[in-house]
Amino acid sequence: MLTSPLRIAFIGRYTEGQTGIVRSIYMGLLENGHEVHEINLSKRLKIIFNPYRNFGGFGPVYIKWEMIRDEVLSFKPDVIFICAGGLTFKPSTMDKLKKYSTVIGVTLSDPDVFPSVSKFASEFDIHTTNSPLSYEEYKKLGMDNTFYMPFGIDSRFFQSREPDEKYQSDVSIIGHYRPYRLEIAKELLQRFEAKIFGRGWPIPTEGPVYDEEWFKAMYSTNIIINFPTTGAGYTNVKVGVFEAAATGRLILTEYFEEMENFFEYDKEIVGYKDKDDLMSKIDYYIKHPVEARKIALAGQKRCMEHHTWKMRLQHLFQSFTLKDPSLKWEEID
Structure with missing residues (x-):
């Protein structure tokens, strides 16, 4: 059990920029007072060896130990924290490093990536998954090193920003294109003052937003639509729910059981059954802004008190x- 701050070598790639999950976890480690040496693979792509051309959290994607050896040895970490992206070391390197440090591997794209990550997750000292379903599947495979760690948020998301006229809207989708989202997006644009952000949409949108532009977009809308279906068709709690809640936006998401572990429907977030129900509730809350704001602030309070990365990592x-x-x-060969 942790009793004092640690020296942590943090290895991750910021695919979604400074507002993405990986960066947010890094910030959570700092907020817990750990001394963190950051190895940002987004700026050092040569450190990555990806022989199977994996992406999107699928692995293995190998970290070249020889390219970070000197800085890790100089830092002498208590923990090597490998954050998402299907990242790992080759088994021979992993076996060696575990003699000197506790190696933690974090998976953030389960259940989708479970078929690939489950092939090497047992090699970490400690492994985490974002999915309760996958947690049970890892256990069935005998991987007692795996822990369930839900998504969270870091303190930057609670810092209010001024709305930006360019992004002003009543309702927004901030997420990349998936075919099942298109019908809802089209109707939003037809019926409301709406904005769509993200990559790959086959309709006119504002495009993807990252870093400070992401904050501007989020703080310039009143209602956020959350889609809980993953690319592989699973339904689970995604990080976007916590991002929206932290910024005090009213979240509309489908009703599903896992969400009830984090927020109370119709008091902290709003649920919907289908597209017609969604449109009806958007219309209602646009016309009842005081009620909408009350729910949004309750969700923000719940997020601040229970759903930060600082708390997740402490646990x-x-x-x-x-x-x-x-x-x-000093004894490493």
Whole structure:
């Protein structure tokens, strides 16, 4: 069980920029007072060896130990924290590093990536999954090193921004294109003052937004539509729910059981049954802004008090005992 701040070598790629999940986890480690050495693979792509051309959280995507060896040895981490993207070390390297440090691997795209990640997740000292369904599947495979760690948010998302006239809307979708989202997006644009953000949409949109532009877009709308269906067709709680809640937006999402573990429907978020129900509720809350704002602020309060990465990571580190390395970094070959 963690009793003091740690020295953590954090290895991750910021595919979604400074507002993405991986960066948010990094910020959560800092908020817990850990000393973190950041290895940002977005700026150092040569460190990645991807022989199977995996992407989107599928793995394995290998980290070239020889290219980070000197800086890791100099830092002497208690923990090597490998964050998402299907990232791992080759088994021979992993076996060596686990003699000197606790190696944690984080998976953020389950259940979709479970078929690939489950082939190497057991090689980490500690592994986490974002999916309760996948957590049970890892356990069935005998992977007792796997912990369930839901999504969270870091403190930057609670810092209010002024609305930007360019992004002003009553309702928005901030997410990349999926075919099942198109019909809803089209009707939103026809019926309301709406904005669509993201990659790949076959209709006119505002395009993707990252970093400070993401915050401007989020803080310039009143209602956010959340889609809980993954690319592979699973329904689960996604990080977008926490992002929207943290910024005080009213969230409309489908009714499903897992969401009830995090927010109370119709008091902290709003549920809908189908497209017609969604459109009816958008219309209602646009016409009743005081009621909408009350629910949105309740969701923000719940997020702030229970759903931060600082809390998620505290819970994770309290769930296991860091091992005492059998060797000191000075002894590495």
